[in-house]
Amino acid sequence: MVQIASEALGTITNERELYKTVLVLTLELLDASGGAVLVEGEDVVSFGLNDSGETLAALETVRIKGRVPWVGRLGQHHALGVGFGRADGAVFLVREERPYTEAECASLRLVARQLARAQERSRLYASLEKTTLEAISALAAALESRDGTTGGHIRRTQVLAGEVARTMGLSSEEVRTAQYAVVLHDIGKIGIPDSILNKLARLTEEEWEIMRRHPKMGADIVGEISGFDSVTGAVLSHHERYDGLGYPERLTGADIPVGARLISAIDAYDAMTNDRPYRKALTRQEAMAELEANSGSQFDPTVIEALTTVLLKREEHEPEREKEPGQ
Ligand SMILES: [Fe+2]
Structure with missing residues (x-):
């Protein structure tokens, strides 16, 4: 499953699409009923959180910064979260039935590591695309003057x-x-x-x-x-x-x-x-x-x-x- 996630992430270059895909894949992988990806300065991407306002507000207060998974309770939910990237992102999962296990923590950690790489690639791609457009514009400007x-x-x-x-x-x-x-x-x-x-x-x-x-x-x-x-x-x-x-x-x-x-x-x-x-x-x-x-x-x-x-x-x-x- 982590392999599938890794392959899927490798082909996505838009950051928000990336987060959505990660959520859908990890919900399935770790039997969660809902989840969210939080990145500093960006809108939250969430999936399957019916009482989203309350749960998201609770997630915001947790503010995971490190690579060590956090396990706890958010209202009625058992929650699991881990940070990724340059300390600016975190992925969270919640479910009602039972607490998260050590093995599930380790799996989410692997997904978070892939997510960090994909995020890096996506940002690199965005800057590469900007450079390409600048080069093309310069070429077209030469023609424009002609x-x-x-x-x-x-x-x-x-x-x-x-x-x-x-x-x-x-x-x-x-x-x-x-x-x-x-x-x-x-x-x-x-x-x-x-x-x-x-x-x-x-x-x-x-x-x-x-x-x-x-x-x-x-x-x-x-x-x-x-x-x-x-x-x-x-x-x-x-x-x-x-x-x-x-x-x-x-x-x-x-x-x-x-x-x-x-x-x-x-x-x-x-x-x-x-x-x-x-x-x-x-x-x-x-x-x-x-x-x-x-x-x-x-x-x-x-x-x-x-x-x-x-x-x-x-x-x-x-x-x-x-x-x-x-x-
Ligand atoms: Fe023309």
Whole structure:
């Protein structure tokens, strides 16, 4: 059982998911009716504690700091707990029927040791992921300066993609995909000649044909990064339209990866609300009206709804400054 727990923990990289899995596994392993994982500065993760308020309050007072298991009573329950990690976590089990044995204490100690390793890995993974995103952003920023986009586009769209994806209730994996994809979506422009990329005049049909290759070229580049399959899909499809009139595959509606549907709306919003060489920026209100007008044709209505929610919330907290005449 400890072996199974250890294997399961090895594959989890999100800390809260990790705690939940540990609880479910150890409840089974040690015949407990409920349990909780407490980590300094984080919300308690608990399972099977019906009178949770009271029991959790009692657990908080125990404050186990060491690796030596603690056995005692919490109200009607027999309880067993042990600390893990750098003295900031503890795992507890409770049951009504009988006290915990020495052997059960030893088993929980083993689980706690695995938990400490998994917690360490999860924190390492989080910092590694941050570094990867920073490296990718630097690469995309180099491209941004080449196609004349004003600075800050990547950072702004990345923040907005995260907020909109969370508002849509997407999974943490999908939020992560959206944030990577929005940073990387135009990376394929690296293969488009400057004469086309920076041309201010209207592109000819041949030039458009070359320009339209950038999603595929981007997907080929991103596809080389292991574990980026969903990001690759979003990059490939970021010029698809909800009504099927986009490119390169003329996908429709939900057939377009959700990351791509997010990028198309967020990228359009950011482009509209910032100055470009050929036109002045629209206000937030004007851009929102423009998105609304194209909801259901160019853009996914669910994305526009979430984006509008996020923007209205921003409006409450940081109202957009009125523009001076002539600015
Ligand atoms: Fe693009």
